[in-house]
Amino acid sequence: MSKNLTSRTEDYSKWYNELVVKADLAENSAVRGCMVIKPYGYAIWEKMQAELDRMFKETGHQNAYFPLFVPKSLFEAEEKNAEGFAKECAIVTHYRLQNDPDNEGKLRVDPEAKLEEELIVRPTSEAIIWNTYKGWIQSYRDLPLLINQWANVVRWEMRTRLFLRTAEFLWQEGHTAHATKQEAIDETVQMNDVYAEFAEHFMAMPVIKGVKTESERFAGALDTYCIEALMQDGKALQAGTSHFLGQNFAKAFDVKFTNNEGKQDYVWATSWGVSTRLMGALIMTHSDDKGLVLPPKLAPIQVVIVPIYKTDDQFETISNVANGIVKELRSLGVSCKYDHRTTHRPGAKFAQHELQGVPLRVAIGPKDLANGTVELARRDTLTKEVIALDGLVKKIDALLEEIQDALFNKALDFRSSHITEVETFEEFKDVLETKTGFISAHWDGTAETEQKIKEITKATIRCIPMDVVKEAGSCVYSGKPSTNKVLFAKAY
């Protein structure tokens, strides 16, 4: 099992390098904490993007694009939001370079080219988007406005972590405007559900849907809904969030509309997002020591065929068989690659495809040609069997579904066995130390208790689950009355 994967990249550098490299572009690197996503890793992101995008459109959303730069005056308009992000902003102050008179061959910032107003590189786009919406919304007939943006954002974190907290990351951010409070709340919950469905159905990653406590809430939101996943090392990961913003942004950016009674009102808002952090989640949910394990629905290549041969004649015959299989699989919508490289031996190819997490591998050699068989190997169980070439394609099609389910069930079993109900603080600390995972415990609802528990144990309240059972109890820390249990965990 791969533990503490992202903070110990050196241990996994071999296969991490297949996906991504940490940026190291210059000696005095300003791009520190960013990442270069290599083609194979990006192909996984594209698969995720495509499915999410389809789900957004099925729920009535459209894509649009807004500027990278946010003028400071706009950024500061919604106070809580600005305050929340102020400490992690990259700021553009100048627009021109010039030759450095004191340092030949070098450039310097032209002191004459100072911007009148600084531009903030978006850490999130609420400000620029709501400023734009102001001009788009006049009547209830313009609502709801359901827009999503695929973009990059920059958050200058003091400490970065590959995939989970990079200084620049790719994400999508949905920003919607509604005529009523209830409609906005419904949208917030709906999009959280979409995220949960994506995580479970495509990533094969079970998640817990819930609501954040006030202290974990998005800056400027009235409520933050989230999906929380559990990684193989027992730490929780916030995999997606959906925010009910109330009328905060509408008031800050003066976005009013005339309702069907002819009265002016501020619109109700939501925002929701998931990022390349999901790739970290995918890796840390399924991978093993041999490398990635990808669920078939997100694998850029679902089946790889490796030829084993001695002579050119054999290679040609095997290639004919392989190309036939490729054609058949593709007609079923299975993505398939025939690895006909002559520069690598079979063993090296096997290892590489395992590293890249290709769900199924077919090997064809002289023995198979003689017997009318192939060797079929599963990435998730690392098992292989020799089966008849006849019926192979059907078998593969069924097996891909089986693997998708098996991965989800394995992850679900792991999570189920790592949710522990505790009644006392001693138990709480003990489970955190020895067993890890989620802890379900009573909490008195105060930020003070939450803070104290965090200081003592480093565990935070991940969420109040949507399906929480109301039951009277007493707080695991303070002993004060509580109406329901909440989920704690150490988190990334």
Add this chain to the structure above:
RNA sequence: CGGGGUGUAGCGUAGCCCGGUUAUCGCGCCACGUUUGGGACGUGGAGGCCGCAGGUUCGAAUCCUGCCACCCCGACCA
């Protein structure tokens, strides 16, 4: 910004304490040959401002000073 650690070839490293031939080894890379059912083997080859800048010395990867970068632990973190 505090505490600790590390910088030597694309990657991983030895050498540093105690200065002295042409800077060590493995992986990877290139050429040729033999190979090919789980990361092949042999022979040959390429690749180094030893993090940067000063200093001490006949001589510095090694000693001294300053700087820079990275990693880990904190602080911070929709």
